[in-house]
Structures are given as C-alpha cells and as structure tokens.
Amino acid sequence: SKCSQDGIFTKGELLRYGPIELSPSSGVLNYGQGLFEGLKAYKKEDGSILLFRPHENALRMRMGAERMCMPSPAVEQFVNAVKLTVLANKRWVPPTGKGSLYIRPLLFGSGTVLGLAPAPEYTFLIFVSPVGNYFKEGLAPINLVVENEFHRAAPGGTGGVKTIGNYASVLKAQKRAKENGYSDVLYLDSIHKKYLEEVSSCNIFVVKNNIISTPEIKGTILPGITRKSIIDVARGQGYQVEERLVSVEELLDADEVFCTGTAVVVSPVGSITYLGRKVEYKNSGIGVVSQQVYSSLTSLQMGLTEDKMGWTMKLN
Ligand code: PMP
Numbered sequence: 024s025k026c027s028q029d030g031i032f033t034k035g036e037l038l039r040y041g042p043i044e045l046s047p048s049s050g051v052l053n054y055g056q057g058l059f060e061g062l063k064a065y066k067k068e069d070g071s072i073l074l075f076r077p078h079e080n081a082l083r084m085r086m087g088a089e090r091m092c093m094p095s096p097a098v099e100q101f102v103n104a105v106k107l108t109v110l111a112n113k114r115w116v117p118p119t120g121k122g123s124l125y126i127r128p129l130l131f132g133s134g135t136v137l138g139l140a141p142a143p144e145y146t147f148l149i150f151v152s153p154v155g156n157y158f159k160e161g162l163a164p165i166n167l168v169v170e171n172e173f174h175r176a177a178p179g180g181t182g183g184v185k186t187i188g189n190y191a192s193v194l195k196a197q198k199r200a201k202e203n204g205y206s207d208v209l210y211l212d213s214i215h216k217k218y219l220e221e222v223s224s225c226n227i228f229v230v231k232n233n234i235i236s237t238p239e240i241k242g243t244i245l246p247g248i249t250r251k252s253i254i255d256v257a258r259g260q261g262y263q264v265e266e267r268l269v270s271v272e273e274l275l276d277a278d279e280v281f282c283t284g285t286a287v288v289v290s291p292v293g294s295i296t297y298l299g300r301k302v303e304y305k306n307s308g309i310g311v312v313s314q315q316v317y318s319s320l321t322s323l324q325m326g327l328t329e330d331k332m333g334w335t336m337k338l339n
Pocket of ligand 1: 221222226283
C-alpha cells in the first residue's frame with residue numbers, strides 16, 4: 024500500500040536559527056520518524072551561488088518519505104525552499120575555494136502519537152551552516168576498517184533511505200574505529216558478510232585494471248548523488264563502470280579505492296584493515312582515477328568548467 028502522499032506544507036517562513044518547539048509525544052522523538060538530506064552551495068568568483076543537483080535530493084527525500092510513511096514536499100517546493108534559505112543566508116556562503124554552505128533539510132513527524140503509528144502532522148525545515156573544505160589540500164586519503172560485528176542495514180530495512188535511525192545505529196562502530204585510529208568504518212552486507220556496502224556517510228568505489236566498480240543499489244545502501252554523478256563523469260571520460268556485488272577480496276586486491284559523498288566529495292582510501300590485516304594502496308591511494316574524477320566533479324560543482332550536464336543551478 025502507498026504510504027506517503029504529497030504533503031501540503033503551509034506556514035512557510037524564514038526564522039532566525041534557534042530552538043524549535045516539539046511535543047514530547049511527537050512521532051520523531053518516540054519512533055524515529057524522520058528523514059534528512061544534505062547538499063552544498065558554492066560561490067563562484069563573480070559572486071553567483073550554485074547548487075548541485077538539488078532536484079535529486081528532493082526526489083530522494085520523497086522516496087524516503089514513502090518508506091517512512093510520511094507526506095513529503097513536492098520536488099519544486101523542496102527546491103524553492105532550499106533556494107529561499109540559501110539566498111537569505113547568502114553572506115554565509117564562503118568565498119570560492121574556501122568551502123561551501125552545507126544545507127540540511129529535515130522532514131519529521133512533529134504530530135503526537137502514543138501507540139506506534141505514523142504521526143498525524145509533519146514538519147519540513149532547512150538549516151544551513153558554512154563548512155570548510157573537508158580536506159584542505161584537495162584530496163586526502165582516509166584509512167578505513169572493515170566492520171565485522173555491526174551492520175549498517177539489512178535487506179528489507181531502511182538502509183536505502185536517509186532516515187535518522189540509520190545514523191544512530193552506526194555511532195558505536197564509528198566511535199570505536201576512531202578510537203583505534205581509523206577515519207571511518209566500511210560495512211559489509213549482513214547475509215554473506217562478504218560484499219561491500221558503504222561507509223558511514225559515503226559510498227565506495229574500487230578500481231582494478233582501469234575498471235571502476237561500485238556496490239549496486241538494492242535497498243541496503245544509500246543511493247548517493249555524488250556516487251551517481253561520479254559514475255556518469257567516469258563513463259564520460261571513457262571508463263568502464265560496473266554496478267554490482269563487490270567482494271571484500273576485490274577490495275583488498277584493488278589498484279585504487281575511493282569514497283564519494285556530499286561532505287567528502289571524492290576521498291581516496293589510503294589503507295583498509297580487514298580482520299586485523301592492513302592493506303596499503305600505492306601513493307596513499309591517490310591514484311589516477313581518483314584524481315581525475317575529483318577534479319572533474321569539483322570544477323563542475325564550483326562552476327569552473329562548462330556544465331554540459333545541466334547539474335548546477337544558479338541562484339542569483
Ligand atoms: N551513504 C550514506 C550512508 C550517507 O549518509 C551519504 C551522505 N548523504 C552518502 C552515502 C553519500 O550520498 P551523497 O553523495 O548524496 O551525499
């Protein structure tokens with residue numbers, strides 16, 4: 024049965040950043056009925072502000088809303104709200120090359136429920152924050168550990184949508200990995216414990232003999248917008264890109280490994296530790312493919328190259 028519907032989101036207004044009122048019996052606080060999105064606005068040298076594929080975030084939120092039994096804003100309503108919020112915060116968009124404005128849309132059950140059920144009312148809001156470049160020197164390698172105890176998602180679960188609970192479930196594994204000196208955790212599938220899924224907040228790519236492979240989207244990993252864009256960019260550059268099951272053995276045997284996401288953009292993997300065995304990649308993982316896709320994507324996002332795909336949206 025269809026769970027979501029187009030929501031009628033009224034009372035749209037710009038408010039000063041600050042605490043919001045929320046009922047103790049709201050759906051989000053009690054049953055985790057909430058979704059978020061993440062995208063970035065970049066400033067060009069001429070002062071204009073660019074969004075990167077905001078319609079994709081709107082569509083992903085709608086898909087998530089269906090899974091979480093929530094009404095969702097229409098695509099245009101979502102994109103217009105993002106535009107309005109960014110333009111109202113124009114002065115917080117860092118200058119070219121100094122970072123971006125991170126945009127965080129939230130959709131959650133704000134109506135009250137006592138027994139388990141979808142909330143009767145929802146709130147859609149957006150807040151923003153300037154962020155520096157994730158890595159100061161462009162590409163910086165990260166060291167990942169393959170997680171063997173915890174799984175991020177199971178088939179039939181909510182791994183494929185950006186619901187808040189997915190992030191609560193990885194906090195423990197991520198904290199432990201950081202305490203042990205790793206940058207982040209790489210999750211394996213929960214059935215075979217053998218196929219790559221994703222990192223806590225980014226997707227993963229493996230390069231072998233110039234063929235690029237990435238885990239396919241089948242409900243347990245987030246369909247990253249950066250992932251999708253990198254697949255197109257790499258194919259446009261003549262690379263063969265495969266979306267399929269990728270085993271942990273292939274990962275350890277790869278020429279290059281990199282992660283993609285809104286926050287990290289493209290981030291090469293310098294080393295992987297699996298069951299206590301550490302594999303280090305050549306040149307700390309900063310390989311030719313990682314470099315190429317990184318430059319192509321960042322110059323597009325910052326408006327430095329012609330946008331033949333029509334992926335960027337100019338706000339002013
Ligand atoms: N996987 C997870 C679990 C994430 O949280 C994110 C960040 N949204 C990604 C992948 C990458 O998605 P995107 O490229 O759309 O930021």
